[in-house]
Amino acid sequence: MNQTAKVLEATGIRKHFGGVIALSNANLVCRSGRITGLLGANGSGKSTMSKIITGVYSADKGEIKYNGRPVRYRNPNEARQDGIAMVFQNLSLVADLNVWQNIVLGEEENKGLFLDNRGAMEHSRAIVDQLLPDLDIRKMVHELNPGEMQIVEIAKAISENPKLLILDEPTAALEQAQVKSLFDTMRALVKKGVAIIFTSHRLWEVMEICDDIVVFRNGANVASIDFAKDGKDPEKIIGYITGETKEAKTEKKARTVSGETVLQIRNLNYSRFLKDVSFELKKGEILGIGGLAGQGQHELMLALAGNYPGATCDAKLNEKKIRLTRPAYAIRNSIHLVPGDRQLEGLFLSHSLFTNIIFPKLGLSRQPLFTPRKKYRKECQGVIDSLSIVTHNMDMPVNSLSGGNQQKVVVGKWLSFDTDVLLLADPAKGVDVGAKRDLYDYIVGQVKENKMSVILYASDNEELIQYCDRLLIMYEGQIVATLEGEEINDETIVATSMRVR
C-alpha cells in the first residue's frame, strides 16, 4: 500500500473538564498529502481534540507524535512554530487592523528599520487571490461580512506555510462559491504535501473533500473510513455518528393538542440569520426547534421575544395581529422567554432570588408606587415551592445556587404571569439531571392543563425527542423540515439536519 508518512499520530487521548469527560480514549492519525475529516455530533469531542493538538488545552492522558517525535505543546504559539496552524471557530482576528495587517500579524518582516508593508501586501494579496480574489485587502476587518472574515482567518493560517492545517468548521459562515474556492485551495495545499484536518457538520462537504474520515462519539473515535477503500455511504456514516445502540426511550406521555392556533408567524426575516420563517403553534403544544448548532435557532427565539427591532414578520396571537419589535411588546402579549445564556441574559447574578423573581412585575403598568413587599414575598415563596428550588431562603444571591436551580429561577420569573407562549432556549444546558426533570415535569404539567404552549429549542436531540409534539429543523436560517409523530427520532433528526435526506 502506498501510504504516505504519518504527520500526526494521537493515541489514547483523555481530557475532562470538571466532571464532564470530553474525550475518553481518542485516536487520530493524519498523513501528509491527505485531508482527514472529523465528524461527530455536537459535544462529541471534535473541537476538544483539535485544541489539544494545537496546545490550547493539554491532555490528561495520551500521547501525540508529530512527525514521529512526541510533542506536548503548552500554547498555540509553540504549535505554530512547529508548523501546525489552526483556523479557530471563534475568529482570532483584530477588528481594527485591515486585512493584510491581520494576515501577516505576528510574522511581520522588516525592510531596514521599518516594516516591509509593500512585501506584506503582496504576500497577502497572493494568498487572498486563491481564496477570494474580489476582497479588498486594505479594508478593515470590522467592515467585512462573516464569510469574508472566515476567509481572512484561513488566509492567516495558510500564510505561515503550515505542515499540518486544522480547519475547525471553516465553512459554517461561507457561501457556496467561497466554499468551492476554499476546497480548491485545500486541494492545492494537499498536493504540496500538507496534511489537513477538516471538521464540518455538512456531510456532503466532508464526502466531497476528504480522503478519509474519523467519526467521534461521546469522546472516542468509533470509526475510521477510507473513502477510496471503503466507499462513501452516508447512511452508514450517520449510523456511526448517532450510534446504533439506542437507550430505551422514556414513554412519551400522550397529550391532546387542540386544533386552535395560538401563535402564527409568517415570513419572519432577520438580517442574514432568519429567512422567511413561517410556522404555527397550536394550543397545548410543545413545538421543538432542532438542527445543527448555529443555524438560526438562537436568533429565532430572540426574535420571537422581541429582541430584534430590525426583524420583520406578520405575527398573530390568538387571531390578533401583534408586533414583535420590542421585548416589552412580547411580554405584554404573554410571550415569555427563558433565554439560552441564563447568566448573561436571564438573571441578575449577584441579586437575591426574591429580586430576580419579582423583577418582571416591576415593569407592569399600574405598578403601585411602593412595592407591596409582603404580597410579593408570599408569591415568591409560592414560586420556590412549585418549582422546588433548593435554597435556604429567598434572600440568597442567585449565584449561590446550582445551575439547575438558577434555571428554575429564570422560569420562575414568569410564573405569576399568564403565559400564553413560553420560549425555552436550551433550558437544560449545564443543568443536572434532577433539576432538568423537575423543570420539564413542571412545564409539561402546565402544557397538559392547557395553560400554555411551548416553543423549545434544545441542542440535545434526546430532549426534543422526549418532549416535542412537532419538530422544526432549521438549516442556515430556514425551516427545512417539519417532523411529526414517529418521524421524531434521532436518525431522522440527524439526517434532515445534515440535509442528506
Place this chain on the structure above:
Amino acid sequence: MNGKNNNAVASALKRFVSNHDFPRLLILIAMFALTAVMQKNFFAMKSIVRNINSFTPLILLTMGQAVVIISGGLDLSVGTALSLLTCVATSVMRQGLPITGVYALLVTFAVAMAMGLINGIGIGFFRVPPLIVTFATSYIWLGIALFLRPTPGGETVDWFQVFYKIRNIESAPASLKAFGEIIPPALVLIILGCILWWIISRTKTGRYIYAVGGNSESAYVTGINTSWVQIKACLINSVFIFLAALFFVGQSRSGDARMGDPLTLKAIAAVVVGGIALTGGRGSVYYAFVGALIFSFVSKIIFFANIPNAFQTLFSGVIIIIAIAGSQLYTLSSRKEMEESKLT
C-alpha cells in the same frame, strides 16, 4: 462646467465628508476661525508663538496618553509624573554650573523611563486594571515630588531656556537665537514627538500596539508578547511626558509638585475629542494632536469672549460636550447610511 467633471468633484467631496474624522477637522477649523476672529493680531508672530507655547504641554501629554489608550491602557498618572519630573530636574541643577543641566537631562529621562516601566509592568505583567495601577502610582509620584519640593522653586541653569525661549540665553550664538525666533522651541518639541511616533508607527511595535489594544486575546494566540507591548506603550508615553517636562522647566525655571494635576484629565478628554476609542485599538495618535488643539482653542475662546471668570469652567465643559456629541452623532448617522447602502 461639464457634468463628468462635476461628478468627480462631488464624489471626492463626498469621500472626504464621509471620512470618519471629518467632524473633528470641521470642529477644529471652526474653533480656529473663532479664535482668529476673537484674538487681536492672531496672525502676528508674537501671538502665534505665545499660542504655541500655551498649547504645547497638553499636546505632548495627549499624544503620549493616546499611545497608552490605543494599547488598551489608561494613564491617570501623567499629571503628577510631569510634576515629579520638573521637581527632579530642578533638584539636580545648580545655578551657574552649566554641566548640571546635562546631568538633569539624563536623570530626568531615567526617572521618566522608570515611571513608565512601573506603570507598564503593573498593567502588562501583573494584569492589574490600568485605572487602578496608574491611580495608585499617581499618588506615589506626587508623594515623591512633594518630598523633593514642598513648595514651588528650585534652581535651573541658564541654557535650559533652550526649551522655551532661546533669546533669553545670553551666551547663545546669534544663529541659534535667530532660529528660535523663526521656529519656537515648543514647536521643535512637538515635531520631535511626531517624528518619534512616525518612526514607531512604522515598526512592529506600532502595529502591535493597535493589535493588543484591539483584541489582546487574538494578538496573544497570534504569538505576540502582549505584556511587553503594553510596557512599551507606557515607555513611549514617558518620552512624551519627558518632553513636556523640559518645556515646563525651561519656561517657569522652577519645579512645582502640583503644576501637572489639572492636565491629567484634560489629556484624557482631549484624546476622546480626537476620536480615539477609550476601549483601545482604534484611532490615530495624530488625531490626539487635533483633539488637544480643539481643547486649547476652546480655552482661548473662553478667555477672549469676556465670559466672567465664574462661568469659564462651565462654558468649557459645555463646548466640549457639544463637540464630542456632534462628532458622535455624525459618525452614527454616516454609519447607518453605510449599512443601509450595504443591504441594498
